[in-house]
Amino acid sequence: MSQPKLQVEHLNLSYGPFHALNDITMAIAPRQVTAMIGPSGCGKSSLLRCFNRMNELIEQARMTGRILLDGEDITQTATPLVTLRKRIGMVFQRPNPFPLSIFENLAFGVRIHELAAGRAIPQIVEHSLQAVGLWDPLKDRLRRSALRLSLEQQQRLCIARLLAVQPEVLLMDEPCSALDPIATAKVEELIHQLKREYTIVIVTHNMQQAARVSDATGFLLLGELIEFDATERIFTAPRDPRTEAYITGRFG
Amino acid sequence: MERHADQEFDELKQELVQMATLAEAAIGSAIQSLLLRDTAMAAEVMRSDEVINRLELVIDERCLRMLALYQPEASDLRFIAMALKINNDLERIGDQAVNIAERSLELFKEPPLKPLVDIPQLTQLVQAMLKQSVDAFVRRDTALARSICQRDDEVDALDEQVFRELLTYMMQDHRAITRAVNLILVSRHLERVADHATNIAEDVIYLVEGQQIKHNVLAELDKPASPPEA
Numbered sequence: 001m002s003q004p005k006l007q008v009e010h011l012n013l014s015y016g017p018f019h020a021l022n023d024i025t026m027a028i029a030p031r032q033v034t035a036m037i038g039p040s041g042c043g044k045s046s047l048l049r050c051f052n053r054m055n056e057l058i059e060q061a062r063m064t065g066r067i068l069l070d071g072e073d074i075t076q077t078a079t080p081l082v083t084l085r086k087r088i089g090m091v092f093q094r095p096n097p098f099p100l101s102i103f104e105n106l107a108f109g110v111r112i113h114e115l116a117a118g119r120a121i122p123q124i125v126e127h128s129l130q131a132v133g134l135w136d137p138l139k140d141r142l143r144r145s146a147l148r149l150s151l152e153q154q155q156r157l158c159i160a161r162l163l164a165v166q167p168e169v170l171l172m173d174e175p176c177s178a179l180d181p182i183a184t185a186k187v188e189e190l191i192h193q194l195k196r197e198y199t200i201v202i203v204t205h206n207m208q209q210a211a212r213v214s215d216a217t218g219f220l221l222l223g224e225l226i227e228f229d230a231t232e233r234i235f236t237a238p239r240d241p242r243t244e245a246y247i248t249g250r251f252g
Numbered sequence: 253m254e255r256h257a258d259q260e261f262d263e264l265k266q267e268l269v270q271m272a273t274l275a276e277a278a279i280g281s282a283i284q285s286l287l288l289r290d291t292a293m294a295a296e297v298m299r300s301d302e303v304i305n306r307l308e309l310v311i312d313e314r315c316l317r318m319l320a321l322y323q324p325e326a327s328d329l330r331f332i333a334m335a336l337k338i339n340n341d342l343e344r345i346g347d348q349a350v351n352i353a354e355r356s357l358e359l360f361k362e363p364p365l366k367p368l369v370d371i372p373q374l375t376q377l378v379q380a381m382l383k384q385s386v387d388a389f390v391r392r393d394t395a396l397a398r399s400i401c402q403r404d405d406e407v408d409a410l411d412e413q414v415f416r417e418l419l420t421y422m423m424q425d426h427r428a429i430t431r432a433v434n435l436i437l438v439s440r441h442l443e444r445v446a447d448h449a450t451n452i453a454e455d456v457i458y459l460v461e462g463q464q465i466k467h468n469v470l471a472e473l474d475k476p477a478s479p480p481e482a
Contacts, residue, residue: 207325211325235326235329236329237461237463238326238462247325248324248325248328249255249257
């Protein structure tokens, strides 16, 4: 593998007395989709939130170990969080557009990060909407409230909002769980296109989705990374019997 | 945890065992008919292939339905994929039984060319391989499966020996040609049955271990990648 985009080394995370992640070490390849699967409470969302240090919003959360983004440790307090979260953006389970116009949803981050000003902003808006396939349907309605869009379009808009600030890594926490199967298929297709330019880490309960969209898959169980391998390998011939039991539904 | 799909996996396994039993019996009868010069038995082999063909379709359909309904992963996926392949091999074994029966009926039109020595020996070897490949599948026995793969060379050698011996008969007496060719074909059909048994054994290894051993795939993969061009 080329130099990993994200390198996780002996990562531990606890919420007070609860040990949520136990000595995770893994390398996430650039411009690939990495899926994290595992039963509820296994720590997959916690792991995702380590990458942009969202866990720090939770009191009593304590993280040790290292996470290297392009070889640079991002767990140090010196790392500016605003910059980190621009480089590593996150898409959530339920679409969460700002209660603003479609245009402003996209322009907001661009202004905050001072990535552009004046006439350059509409260009970024157009470019970002095009990347998620929303430009054609919405180009004449940019002043309308983003909250009036369908759920699928809202989720696409949230992805476009990330793209507008030129991130490198996209974290997706169950990005399709609020969507119907057709909208899910469209978002999956979008993920497939986005990986040409971005490194994507996706958490999903839907194993078929992990199988469909990802290049590598990690199986977490009770905070431990049981197995991490090429998706094809995990879904045809996993090495660990616990992975086997989980993905064939014989778990428990 | 018991899943409701487990029952269907059991049923698929039972159908494959039934298919294997029919294929084994067809080869056994075809050979018996040849050795005993029993026309009625040869005709029966040809008729009963219909049953094997029908069961093949039933198993194929079940596999496709299971793929569609359960979206199987890992060992479940390997089981269904290998069931499809084993099913196909067993059906082809049934076809070889028919081929042998057809050759037998041709051979019965003339007096025996010679007492058969190598072909019965080949038959024993091939039938044992077939039986063991089915046993390996039922018991998920990869050691047994590996031993079958190794014995395929013995079969090839014996087939070659049959060919060379019959060639001398043909060179000595052109009236022997029809019978010798038919016997060579019988030997070749048996050799094909051994190939199918070997396929089944290789599939059992993939099914159980998730490791592909066909065509020395592993040896190829283990080779270091060629260095990038300068």
